[in-house]
Amino acid sequence: MRPTDTSNPDYFHKVVDCQYACPAHTDVPGYIRLIAQGRFTDAYMLNRKANVFPGILGRVCDRPCEPACRRGRIEDNPVAICRLKRVAADNRDDISALLPKPGPGNGKKVALLGAGCASLAVANDLAPLGYELTIFEKLDVAGGLMRSNIPSFRLPVEVLDEEIQMILDMGAELKTGHPIESMKDLLEQDFDAVFVGTGAPRGKELNLPGRQEAAANVFIGIDWLESVAFEHTESIGKRVLIIGVGNTAMDCCRTSLRLGADEVKVMARKPRAFFKASDWELEDAEEENIDIIVNHSPKEFVVKNGKLTGMVFELMEYDVDNNGKITDQHVTGETTISCDDVILAIGQDNAFPWVENDIGIEFDKWEVPVVDEMTFQSTREGVFFGGDAAFGPKNIIWAVEHSHQAAISIHKYCQGEDINQRLPDGQTLDSAKMGIHEWSYSNTYDGSERTLVPHVSLTERFKQLDIEVELGFSPELAAEEVERCLNCDIQTVFTANLCIECDACVDVCPVDCLTITENGDEADLRTRLTAPAENLAQDLYVSAELPQTKRVMVKDEDVCVHCGLCAERCPTAAWDMQKFTLHHPHTRDEADTPPARDVA
Amino acid sequence: MSFMSKPTVRHPKLPVNDIGLTVRDYEGGMSTLCAGCGHDSVTGALVQAAFELSIPTHRFAKLSGIGCSSKTPAYFLRDSHGFNSTHGRMPSVATGANSANRDLYYIGVSGDGDSLSIGMGQFVHAIRRNINMLYLIENNGVYGLTKGQFSAAADKGSKAKKGETNLQPPIDPCQTAITLGATFVARGFSGDKDQLVPLLKAGMKHRGFGLIDIISPCVTFNDHEGSTKSYAYTREHFNLAIAANFVPPVEEITAKYEEGTSMPVKLHDGSTIVLRKIDQDFDPMDRISALRNLQENAEAGEVTTGLLYIDESQPEMHEVDNTTKTPLVDLDYSQVCPGNDTLQKIQSRYR
Ligand SMILES: Cc1cc2nc3c(=O)[nH]c(=O)nc-3n(C[C@H](O)[C@H](O)[C@H](O)COP(=O)(O)OP(=O)(O)OC[C@H]3O[C@@H](n4cnc5c(N)ncnc54)[C@H](O)[C@@H]3O)c2cc1C
Ligand SMILES: Cc1ncc(C[n+]2csc(CCOP(=O)(O)OP(=O)(O)O)c2C)c(N)n1
Ligand code: SF4
Ligand code: SF4
Ligand code: SF4
Ligand SMILES: [Mg+2]
Numbered sequence: 023m024r025p026t027d028t029s030n031p032d033y034f035h036k037v038v039d040c041q042y043a044c045p046a047h048t049d050v051p052g053y054i055r056l057i058a059q060g061r062f063t064d065a066y067m068l069n070r071k072a073n074v075f076p077g078i079l080g081r082v083c084d085r086p087c088e089p090a091c092r093r094g095r096i097e098d099n100p101v102a103i104c105r106l107k108r109v110a111a112d113n114r115d116d117i118s119a120l121l122p123k124p125g126p127g128n129g130k131k132v133a134l135l136g137a138g139c140a141s142l143a144v145a146n147d148l149a150p151l152g153y154e155l156t157i158f159e160k161l162d163v164a165g166g167l168m169r170s171n172i173p174s175f176r177l178p179v180e181v182l183d184e185e186i187q188m189i190l191d192m193g194a195e196l197k198t199g200h201p202i203e204s205m206k207d208l209l210e211q212d213f214d215a216v217f218v219g220t221g222a223p224r225g226k227e228l229n230l231p232g233r234q235e236a237a238a239n240v241f242i243g244i245d246w247l248e249s250v251a252f253e254h255t256e257s258i259g260k261r262v263l264i265i266g267v268g269n270t271a272m273d274c275c276r277t278s279l280r281l282g283a284d285e286v287k288v289m290a291r292k293p294r295a296f297f298k299a300s301d302w303e304l305e306d307a308e309e310e311n312i313d314i315i316v317n318h319s320p321k322e323f324v325v326k327n328g329k330l331t332g333m334v335f336e337l338m339e340y341d342v343d344n345n346g347k348i349t350d351q352h353v354t355g356e357t358t359i360s361c362d363d364v365i366l367a368i369g370q371d372n373a374f375p376w377v378e379n380d381i382g383i384e385f386d387k388w389e390v391p392v393v394d395e396m397t398f399q400s401t402r403e404g405v406f407f408g409g410d411a412a413f414g415p416k417n418i419i420w421a422v423e424h425s426h427q428a429a430i431s432i433h434k435y436c437q438g439e440d441i442n443q444r445l446p447d448g449q450t451l452d453s454a455k456m457g458i459h460e461w462s463y464s465n466t467y468d469g470s471e472r473t474l475v476p477h478v479s480l481t482e483r484f485k486q487l488d489i490e491v492e493l494g495f496s497p498e499l500a501a502e503e504v505e506r507c508l509n510c511d512i513q514t515v516f517t518a519n520l521c522i523e524c525d526a527c528v529d530v531c532p533v534d535c536l537t538i539t540e541n542g543d544e545a546d547l548r549t550r551l552t553a554p555a556e557n558l559a560q561d562l563y564v565s566a567e568l569p570q571t572k573r574v575m576v577k578d579e580d581v582c583v584h585c586g587l588c589a590e591r592c593p594t595a596a597w598d599m600q601k602f603t604l605h606h607p608h609t610r611d612e613a614d615t616p617p618a619r620d621v622a
Numbered sequence: 623m624s625f626m627s628k629p630t631v632r633h634p635k636l637p638v639n640d641i642g643l644t645v646r647d648y649e650g651g652m653s654t655l656c657a658g659c660g661h662d663s664v665t666g667a668l669v670q671a672a673f674e675l676s677i678p679t680h681r682f683a684k685l686s687g688i689g690c691s692s693k694t695p696a697y698f699l700r701d702s703h704g705f706n707s708t709h710g711r712m713p714s715v716a717t718g719a720n721s722a723n724r725d726l727y728y729i730g731v732s733g734d735g736d737s738l739s740i741g742m743g744q745f746v747h748a749i750r751r752n753i754n755m756l757y758l759i760e761n762n763g764v765y766g767l768t769k770g771q772f773s774a775a776a777d778k779g780s781k782a783k784k785g786e787t788n789l790q791p792p793i794d795p796c797q798t799a800i801t802l803g804a805t806f807v808a809r810g811f812s813g814d815k816d817q818l819v820p821l822l823k824a825g826m827k828h829r830g831f832g833l834i835d836i837i838s839p840c841v842t843f844n845d846h847e848g849s850t851k852s853y854a855y856t857r858e859h860f861n862l863a864i865a866a867n868f869v870p871p872v873e874e875i876t877a878k879y880e881e882g883t884s885m886p887v888k889l890h891d892g893s894t895i896v897l898r899k900i901d902q903d904f905d906p907m908d909r910i911s912a913l914r915n916l917q918e919n920a921e922a923g924e925v926t927t928g929l930l931y932i933d934e935s936q937p938e939m940h941e942v943d944n945t946t947k948t949p950l951v952d953l954d955y956s957q958v959c960p961g962n963d964t965l966q967k968i969q970s971r972y973r
Binding site: 095096097459465466467469522523524525526528529530532533534535553554556570571581583585587590591592593594 | 626628629630631632633634635636637645646653656657658659660662663665666812813815839841845853854857
């Protein structure tokens, strides 16, 4: 293999599994260390820089970081990254002085459609630069699905209000009760750019026999949750069936329990391995004694005397191949399950009835707009999309990152710059060595199990709809959990010409990451390493030729615990532990950097 | 020296040996030697060899004298027996322990100072008695522990860290051992585990006294230019004479041997050492040839490595002395202590 090019920030970034998996590339190990030092405010601000809504996300983030966490490859459970974020939000001081102030007006006007997290995050990036921002929201309040769909027992309204207000205080004008009904009309107003953050607002229908007749007792999940959130719906039948097993289904079933249902079943077409809901959402539902019933495919609504009495399901069986893929399915029978109400939670679609089809904004055959994946510009110049509106339903953290990128584009567009010429990611590496045996991080491996977040008891939590179930970590519990973080951002950095091939690092590495051997291609090298290197998603770090024997140092990044022992035992400091900082540019950085100009 | 210990966390896919242990189960405490010390690599090779042989850890006894090298038994096989004796006296302790229990694997770890200066008298007699043990000299050409004085293994002309030149000729432990009738003599290099691990395995399985002289650089006091025991010098002058591969009894030897080039040597427990001649003049079964070649190569400034001499036919100490086959711990008290009557009878002979 060729020597690894560590000057490309992607290499070390990938080693920080959580940060790499986070769409917004939040500096996870960085903020965990700040929490460990009790610097909650700094931890919050570091988070906010990347993900804008630490208090919200510390409770309800989809947390792609956790399945990626290296700790999960070494033992079963990743670090409780998400819940540590909440600790920073819960314990921080007043941060108003630390937030960006509205910038002096720059004379450019931008319309932001929808007041969900996507538009709010664009406002967060553009307001400090002096843009005049108008947010148009259909509903009477801001927040989007975070307010209308994510139940308050998961996300308290005060947390939502506070983090939205921070952005509005930067100077964005919010016009609620103001649906946009014609894009054409909007484009005729004097906005310099338009951002569409209107989400994917249409819940999927299930057109089976009996659907019309049963209409009074069949609800579309996201609409139903919204009407619960705005207190238009305050009760539900005793026996409720939820169709679908994604995260919306989990919120529907738990909300039903709080509105008076006592027998709630979540009906899944496929076995558990194919569920869309996150493990933790399933666990939380099952903790509340929700029944999740697998291999039942809905067939028809049973209506007697004009009223829904149950649903017929086909009993399914699946053939699964060695890779866990379904190759075939069989219907083995039928069953009827009685119920009072049915909630459909089988997905969402984009819907843009208000975007005319003759204004240069193209859609694909699924009615999803055609949007550039880097710039988030639509097929019409100056019109940008982000969040669920861009590529269909995702989650909050994706919406935030879309918005960071869209904001860069909007800024460049308004300044007459090429939106395709963007600052690349950068990195800095600083040695973590503080003394002969001292490192600037807590490098000893802590074998503790994942700390559990305390919950409100099952007898208390149903008393009111908005009792937050999770209590969050106390600072004491957080202090235990932070030590589980492996500090993956403290990189092992190798300097080949210093190595005397004494083997000290190879011998001391507790997880057998290191090998000195003859070079070869990757597939071959992987068979010759100290420990099996079977995780192809994790890179091999290959050095230049070593001075004495011309062999190479190879590190399998897979399960390095960043203990620093290799660097500690290296007599020549050929290995060093260095803090990696990713510089993932935001609009502010683009604005601080003068645009590249042609030199005539 | 590291202040933190090696954590117990291990690679989730670490292989296990025939008795279900991983290589980590053969480790010991965290080394307190200088970072980069050759002795630590020897420790690593020992851990690997013991793991690969699937010997239960409590079947080993580790013995040592004084020196950085002699400290290393603390860093491998944490569940084994051990005795850290006084300077140069490890062979006596090994002789005693081996007399009492012939069933353990004995690993003596010594340094060039410990064995070739203060312990020379002990060293040669252990060879002469053909004690069934693996005797390692972790040879760095200096007294590492006492800050780098030349040892008796330092080459003539080798330079000390501060510049003075060694004027006395070295003692070559391999030549010495062959002269004294040692039955397994090898030389390895701490910086070449591919060679060292099979040598260690063969040495552990050899019946009788096995010596491995391991060039093991002292990074702190003897790894500079002008030293003949540095990593760089050893690599430049490394001359592999006889390669050895250890094959356990259960595995079939499938390779074909070219007559006169490769030769399998059967060990007493049914395993085999396959020797491969790199240096065609060298015959590791012929004492005179081995000695002559070693001397000639030394004159030419080469560090001759490999399995230099082997003789599986010689009886070890217990066979010569016709002692009981049972370790003393396993004998009845009445057999170990024949009682007052017998004592009286013996004493009456001397009245
Ligand atoms: C039940 C449920 C639970 C979820 N739970 C989570 C979770 O725990 N974690 C997570 O990360 N994600 C979750 N999500 C997904 C997440 O809520 C969305 O991905 C995210 O809110 C998308 O943000 P957005 O700003 O793009 O769109 P939205 O949040 O949908 O906001 C769009 C806004 O635009 C407004 N609007 C729409 N059309 C117009 C118009 N024509 N004119 C003016 N305004 C308009 C809407 O009223 C709305 O306020 C969940 C989704 C659902 C349905
Ligand atoms: C009786 C006695 N004399 C002298 C010493 C001092 N001493 C300690 S270690 C040592 C030499 C060790 O050299 P070597 O065996 O080569 O070990 P190394 O440290 O080089 O591995 C000496 C002379 C001692 N401990 N005891
Ligand atoms: S930091 Fe070094 S010693 Fe520690 S696990 Fe990673 S490679 Fe191994
Ligand atoms: S410890 Fe340092 S000098 Fe020794 S092999 Fe490792 S990198 Fe090379
Ligand atoms: S002084 Fe030399 S022999 Fe002793 S531990 Fe340090 S490097 Fe090794
Ligand atoms: Mg020495």
